[in-house]
Amino acid sequence: MLMVLFCVVSITFFLVRLAPGGPFDKERKIPPQIEKALLAKYKLDGTLWQQYTGYLGDLLKGDLRLSTKYRNRTVNELLAQTLPTTALLGGTAFVIATVGGVALGAWAAARRGTAEETGAMFVSLIAISLPTFVTGPLLILVFALTLNWLPVGGLDSPASLILPALTLAGPYVAYIARLTRTSMLEVLGQDFVRTARAKGLSEWRVVSKHAAKVALLPVVSFLGPLAANLLTGSIVVETVFNIPGAGGFFVNSIQNRDGFLLGGVVIVYCVLLVVLNLLVDIAYTWMDRRIKLA
Amino acid sequence: MKTGSSKPETGKAGEVSAWGVLRRNRMALLCMGVLGAMTLAAIFGPWLMPESASQLTANQFAPPSWEHPFGTDLHGQDLLYRVLTGARVSLFVGLAGAVISFAIGTAYGLIAGYAGGKIDGAMMRIVEILYSIPRLIIVLIAINAFDDPIKKWLSALDAPGLISYSRILILVLSLGLIEWLTMARIVRGQVLSLKSQQFVTAARSLGQSHWKIVTRHLLPNLVGVVVIYLTLTVPAVILDESFLSFLGLGIQAPQASWGSLLASGAQAINPVRSYWWLLVFPAATMSVTLLALNFLGDALRDALDPRSRR
Numbered sequence: 211m212l213m214v215l216f217c218v219v220s221i222t223f224f225l226v227r228l229a230p231g232g233p234f235d236k237e238r239k240i241p242p243q244i245e246k247a248l249l250a251k252y253k254l255d256g257t258l259w260q261q262y263t264g265y266l267g268d269l270l271k272g273d274l275r276l277s278t279k280y281r282n283r284t285v286n287e288l289l290a291q292t293l294p295t296t297a298l299l300g301g302t303a304f305v306i307a308t309v310g311g312v313a314l315g316a317w318a319a320a321r322r323g324t325a326e327e328t329g330a331m332f333v334s335l336i337a338i339s340l341p342t343f344v345t346g347p348l349l350i351l352v353f354a355l356t357l358n359w360l361p362v363g364g365l366d367s368p369a370s371l372i373l374p375a376l377t378l379a380g381p382y383v384a385y386i387a388r389l390t391r392t393s394m395l396e397v398l399g400q401d402f403v404r405t406a407r408a409k410g411l412s413e414w415r416v417v418s419k420h421a422a423k424v425a426l427l428p429v430v431s432f433l434g435p436l437a438a439n440l441l442t443g444s445i446v447v448e449t450v451f452n453i454p455g456a457g458g459f460f461v462n463s464i465q466n467r468d469g470f471l472l473g474g475v476v477i478v479y480c481v482l483l484v485v486l487n488l489l490v491d492i493a494y495t496w497m498d499r500r501i502k503l504a
Numbered sequence: 505m506k507t508g509s510s511k512p513e514t515g516k517a518g519e520v521s522a523w524g525v526l527r528r529n530r531m532a533l534l535c536m537g538v539l540g541a542m543t544l545a546a547i548f549g550p551w552l553m554p555e556s557a558s559q560l561t562a563n564q565f566a567p568p569s570w571e572h573p574f575g576t577d578l579h580g581q582d583l584l585y586r587v588l589t590g591a592r593v594s595l596f597v598g599l600a601g602a603v604i605s606f607a608i609g610t611a612y613g614l615i616a617g618y619a620g621g622k623i624d625g626a627m628m629r630i631v632e633i634l635y636s637i638p639r640l641i642i643v644l645i646a647i648n649a650f651d652d653p654i655k656k657w658l659s660a661l662d663a664p665g666l667i668s669y670s671r672i673l674i675l676v677l678s679l680g681l682i683e684w685l686t687m688a689r690i691v692r693g694q695v696l697s698l699k700s701q702q703f704v705t706a707a708r709s710l711g712q713s714h715w716k717i718v719t720r721h722l723l724p725n726l727v728g729v730v731v732i733y734l735t736l737t738v739p740a741v742i743l744d745e746s747f748l749s750f751l752g753l754g755i756q757a758p759q760a761s762w763g764s765l766l767a768s769g770a771q772a773i774n775p776v777r778s779y780w781w782l783l784v785f786p787a788a789t790m791s792v793t794l795l796a797l798n799f800l801g802d803a804l805r806d807a808l809d810p811r812s813r814r
Contacts, residue, residue, distance in 0.1 A: 214633055221642065225649040335802075339794045341743050343750040343763070344787045347770040351780055355773060449751060450770060461751050464644055472645070 218480045223262055226469040275470040285474035296455035300440045302375040307382035315390025334384035342443050346377040346450040374451040378443050382436055389428050397425040430494050437486040441479050532803035535796040542793055546591035553585055568781050577782055586760055587789050593761040594742050597675050601741035604680025606734050609687025617695025631685050639682040646678045647753055671756055679741050687733050694729050698722055736801040739794045762790040
């Protein structure tokens with residue numbers, strides 16, 4: 211896991227540093243003394259290797275350095291301002307995706323073979339195929355501009371969170387619903403479920419106490435990739451809905467050649483991913499005692 | 505649903521029976537029709553349209569009409585023309601990216617699976633690490649890094665027409681380079697199970713070279729699986745490309761892809777005035793294509809590999 215972080219940091223650092231054109235390339239040539247001072251301030255002097263080891267050292271101390279675009283602001287500050295927004299959006303979408311997906315999937319499994327089930331599964335296939343940058347603007351067009359029910363963008367009120375969170379969660383609600391339905395159907399046909407039924411337990415107890423724990427394992431193992439996809443997806447959703455989150459920095463920092471800001475966002479996102487994946491692994495072993503943590 | 509043993513079929517027999525299954529699936533046929541029509545329209549459509557369609561005119565933001573079925577955009581260009589030329593770019597990037605990922609993934613999976621042991625372990629460990637890296641983010645950084653070098657390289661080639669295609673080239677290369685992981689895993693798994701089959705043991709005991717075993721015995725048996733994931737990789741690459749173009753980091757104006765058209769469509773809707781056609785038509789075209797590709801991929805998987813039916 212630390213290996214992954216290290217790889218990502220190194221790849222990002224070298225790709226940004228090796229790219230032609232520095233952050234201070236302007237139309238007007240800067241006098242060499244000022245350029246030298248700037249480079250020193252942003253610790254961009256010295257050989258590439260010295261810069262790299264210096265950067266790694268600072269990272270270990272938790273210092274993400276100064277942004278070269280937003281002068282005199284540290285990357286830590288910028289991220290501290292925007293990350294809570296992203297986390298709120300991502301967290302809401304996460305809850306919608308898991309709760310909604312599992313509920314829908316269980317419902318579809320219970321109504322096996324009915325027209326409703328077929329319909330729900332068909333709709334979910336469509337929902338999986340549609341990217342957020344298609345659904346997002348369309349939702350705005352319908353619910354914000356035509357029906358005037360919800361705000362167009364920004365993040366000022368709880369109501370303005372509804373559309374972006376739904377946009378972000380949509381495909382994953384559908385995916386988790388399909389996942390839940392398939393594994394629920396499989397589990398309901400197994401011997402231990404028949405035993406539970408034979409004991410005379412109510413259908414609700416059979417499903418919630420016995421079947422659910424096993425049937426939800428595939429869903430739990432999807433939570434790691436889900437978090438990753440939500441993080442990447444939030445970049446688009448934040449752009450579409452004009453939400454001041456950390457995802458916008460991705461686009462900005464690449465266009466402004468703001469290497470440390472880009473590096474900072476990448477690192478924070480990767481740390482989040484690694485931690486979330488670890489939590490998922492732990493949850494998985496806790497749910498399925500047959501697996502031991504390696 | 506589950507069939508116990510994995511019977512190795514020869515490539516040809518597999519294709520014939522799969523074609524039979526596929527032909528009975530109306531949905532799959534419909535999807536193939538849609539995709540065929542879309543491809544033809546993308547290739548020939550822009551040529552068949554009147555010359556005026558490609559011109560910038562003063563007739564901006566005209567709603568859909570007989571003359572302009574999809575309306576016109578900010579520059580008074582016919583939107584149908586823009587969507588069709590965008591389809592060319594998007595479909596090309598999707599296909600080319602998928603082919604690159606197919607080549608890398610198949611080769612990587614074959615080597616790992618066939619070599620086995622420590623080599624296999626190390627190679628799959630690398631794949632795992634790459635899996636956990638947010639891939640699109642790496643592509644974003646790669647585009648940022650390689651944009652200028654590739655432009656320079658293309659201009660050094662003394663082909664001025666090619667420079668405007670540098671972004672497409674980068675997109676194809678970088679997307680191809682990140683989308684091969686799943687393909688590699690699947691091919692490796694398949695090779696592992698094929699390797700232990702008796703016909704491979706027989707070939708080996710006959711003294712055939714590794715190269716011959718791989719090309720004559722393993723590759724033909726991989727065709728089915730590879731074709732399925734190729735059809736599923738194309739929409740994935742199209743999605744990635746439009747994701748980047750939507751953010752303004754992929755295809756650049758004046759060229760357009762579905763993603764960049766969607767981006768300008770999303771900007772054209774606001775509380776004051778919504779030019780809805782700029783959003784709805786690119787969105788519909790892209791959604792129909794992606795849906796058709798995904799459905800076709802699923803149908804192919806059902807037809808060629810009954811065990812993986814979900």
